[in-house]
Amino acid sequence: MGYQVDAKLSKLKLATRRYQNYYNAYIGDLNKAEVVICTNYDTGINNFNLQKTYAFQSQFSKLTYFISVAPFIFLFIASLILNYLVFLPDIRINGFFSVSGISAIVSTVLLFFLIAKFKSGIPNTKNFVCNSSSIITIINLINKLDKKQKKKIAFVLYDGGNSGQYGLKMLESYAKQIKDKKFIFLDSIANGDDLVFFKPQGCDLNIADVHFHDGSIETTLSNYIMITSGDINEDNKILIKNAHSSKDNYLSDERLEKHTQSLRDVCRALMNEK
Incomplete structure (x- = not known):
């Protein structure tokens, strides 16, 4: 699809002679890109929908x-x-x-x-919305970008999103130049019909006609926005419907196509393209 992929492995020491492997996929040239779109790809452990799952919050406890x-x-x-x-x-x-x-x-x-x-827990095998939909949206977006845009937009699929965000820490140390990039984080983007935007306090990224809610993730990066979909509650959180249940087994093509186009428009706005 016109991108080079750089896969990186990091070993986290858990105990004597025990290591946990984490793999990140860096798609495109992060050093030259203006916008970097990120999402986690790992599968969390199953809580059988007995706990509520919210966007951009670690599912492990x-x-x-x-x-x-x-x-x-x-x-x-x-x-x-x-x-x-x-x-x-x-x-x-x-x-x-x-x-x-x-x-x-x-x-x-x-x-x-x-x-x-299964000593680490039973894997959550039904995860179409949470979070396969974000990965599919990224692939769909890549297919719609022209050569010029592919030079300006890079992607990161990071590991450990459901278990301590270690893959995100790997991204932070990938290169010094990326600290100044504009980042977009996706999570469960097919959770609803309307996109919801968050950004941390102090972030000066703005997009015309887009309302941002206050929100943040645990990262040393400061120049980023977060995009998901669904209904926001009184605590400023987005509940992921049917996460960790057998009902998370369907994706709407129309919804994915709509959100892909919206994400493309967001990238254009961040790159000041007409």
């Missing part, structure tokens, strides 16, 4: 993690009860090489396999 691993806690307790009340009494009578003995081994091994596989 101790409660979220507990909800995600709760099924395995219940399975572990059920396994203890099953072994103690059913399998062990029968093993004492018929021996270890019996139906109960084999069942105890198979169920215990299977349980510990599941615990090892």
